[in-house]
Amino acid sequence: MLRIRRDLVDRIVEHARADHPDEACGVIAGPEGSDRPERFIPMVNAARSPTFYEFDSGDLFGLYKDMAARDEDPIVIYHSHTATEAYPSRTDIALASEPGAHYVLISTRETGNTEGPYELRSYRIVDGEVTEEEIEIFDLQNLGS
Amino acid sequence: MATEVRVPTILREFTGGEKAVTAEGPTLQAIIANLDANYPGIGGRLIDSSGLRRFVNVYLNDEDVRFLDGLNTAVTDRDAITILPAVAGG
Numbered sequence: 001m002l003r004i005r006r007d008l009v010d011r012i013v014e015h016a017r018a019d020h021p022d023e024a025c026g027v028i029a030g031p032e033g034s035d036r037p038e039r040f041i042p043m044v045n046a047a048r049s050p051t052f053y054e055f056d057s058g059d060l061f062g063l064y065k066d067m068a069a070r071d072e073d074p075i076v077i078y079h080s081h082t083a084t085e086a087y088p089s090r091t092d093i094a095l096a097s098e099p100g101a102h103y104v105l106i107s108t109r110e111t112g113n114t115e116g117p118y119e120l121r122s123y124r125i126v127d128g129e130v131t132e133e134e135i136e137i138f139d140l141q142n143l144g145s
Numbered sequence: 146m147a148t149e150v151r152v153p154t155i156l157r158e159f160t161g162g163e164k165a166v167t168a169e170g171p172t173l174q175a176i177i178a179n180l181d182a183n184y185p186g187i188g189g190r191l192i193d194s195s196g197l198r199r200f201v202n203v204y205l206n207d208e209d210v211r212f213l214d215g216l217n218t219a220v221t222d223r224d225a226i227t228i229l230p231a232v233a234g235g
């Protein structure tokens with residue numbers, strides 16, 4: 001199961017809407033081994049494409065260097081689908097290389113750049129096998145209770 | 146004379162879980178051959194018949210080797226090599 005703060009979900013949605021019709025992508029990092037997504041890091045889709053995303057190679061290096069310096073893992077790796085459902089494509093499955101991460105997909109096909117309902121789902125992708133998982137979204141004011 | 150090679154999570158199954166290992170060789174190609182000799186199978190995850198795999202990024206220090214000399218990039222024991230799988234999809 002993915003437990004994630006509502007404000008982080010909101011930022012994924014905002015990013016996906018802003019970049020529609022191109023795919024948006026990014027990471028939410030968190031303390032190593034914690035499974036807690038905390039630091040939102042929107043990435044540039046170097047492919048600038050409605051059907052593909054790829055982190056720029058230099059940005060990728062910087063991201064992993066930063067995470068290593070902060071003792072963080074990529075807890076969530078998110079990207080949008082802009083014309084299809086929020087389910088991993090064959091390419092997503094073939095290229096998934098963080099078995100510990102939650103792969104979050106958001107579909108903006110219904111509403112594009114505008115507000116409205118969206119589809120957001122989370123998966124584990126390990127050795128080519130996709131397992132959907134529940135998402136529990138919690139509000140910040142519940143922290144520390 | 147050995148160069149540090151930082152190994153991503155997905156390839157640590159080959160290195161007994163180690164995040165960083167060392168390898169010897171004057172070029173990236175030789176480094177990868179030496180890695181594969183010590184950690185059998187890892188080489189095939191980095192290169193295929195046409196060279197460095199499309200969705201594998203290798204950096205010499207902080208520079209993507211694709212912007213250097215690719216597999217022919219010269220390496221010394223003062224360099225650090227970082228391997229990162231692309232974060233990409235459709």
